[in-house]
Amino acid sequence: MDTFNESVMAAEAKQSCYEGSSVQSFQFYLEHSGEHEAILKFVHNSLPGEFKRIAAGKSSLDVLGVGSGGGEVDVQILTLLQSTVPGVPITVDVVEGSSQLTDNFKALVAKTTNLQKIPFAWHIMHSEDYERQVKAKRDMKKFDFIHMIQMIYYVDNLADTIKFYHSLLKNNGRLMIIIETANGGWDTLWKTYKKELCVQDITEYRSSGEVIACLKSQGLKYDEHPIPNSFDISECFNPSSQTGQRLLNYMTATDNFHQSFTPEIRAGILDLLRNKCSTEKDGRVVFNSHVSCILVHA
Known part of the structure; x- marks a missing residue:
């Protein structure tokens, strides 16, 4: 999932969810789902006004990305911030548990001329480890804009995480949380099959509903701003389709959908995907993958 589903668990023993084959699975999903495009469209339409408000009367801006993945969305956000408040110096801190994705992000920055003068601080660690490190230091760096795109699924304690990052906001700052929308396709799938799916990196599925309650x-x-998105999952219902197999692996966070579940569970998941998580359009099955952007005020 951004990003995306991007920064992960506290225990050092648990590897980040995005190393090796997981990175490939995630990139495959992004190519098929249009999720980054939907988020970027929202970013370009909605964030310039926010950036102007945040930057009003400030001589510099500090940005923190948490669970930034390969940086595809971050680079666009930073470029947009630069063009919205030209001439205002920016610093960027990045917290990301995957060293592989952080390397991708660094390579992207190296190719993006306008970002080469920005000082980046890279924290290759999980969100909880960053929190512990910051609290131990005492002189907390504060930020004008903090974003957590498709990563809140992976933190151990939702309330503590939100409280901590909100405490790092400077005057008039914003914390942007982007997450799957309540009652959307993902929410329906993962809550219906919680026992079978919430077993590895994601132990408690969350959507915008849990974040807003918190x-x-x-x-x-x-x-809260809706970000509509949907994508074609018709191939998932063709047992011989490689694309369908890879999508199902990603959507259920398993290495092999067909070997990971009993025939009954497989049939149940496919039935749910078709009838409760999607709509049929021109003979195609279109999955509801709407996303929510929640902008939290300082």
Whole structure:
């Protein structure tokens, strides 16, 4: 999932979910789902106004990306920020558990001329480890804009994570959380088959519903913006389709969908995908993968 589904568990023993074959599976998903394109469209339409508000009266800006993955979306966000507030110096900190994806991000920065003068600080670690490190240091660096794109699934404690990153916001700053929408296709799939799916990196599936409940309980002010997206999963229903197999592997976070579940569970998941998570259009099965952007005020 951004990104994307991108920064991960606290225990050092657990590897990041995006190394090796997982990276390939994730890239394959991105090519088929149009998710980055949907998020980038939203970013370009909605963030310039936010950036102007955040930057008002400030002589420099500090940005933090948490779970930034290969940096495809970050690079676009930073380029947009530069063009919205030209001449304002920017610093960037990146927290990402995958060394492989961080290398991809660094290579992208090296190719992007306008970003080469920006100082980047790379923290190759999980979100919880960054939190521990920052708290131990005492002189917390504060940020004007913090974004967590498709990564909140992987943190151990949702409330603590939101509280910590919100505490790092400077005056008038924003924390942007992008996550699958409540009652969308992902939410339906992962909550219906929680017992079978929430067994590895994701032990508790979350959607925008859980995040908003958490923000309300902490009394935080936020705005929610829908990001519509859907993609064709018709191939998932063709047992001999390699594309369908790879999509099912990604969507259920397994290495081999057909070997990982009993015939009953497989049939149940496919039935749910077709009838509860998707719509049929011109004989094709189109999965509802709507996303929510939640902007939390400082």
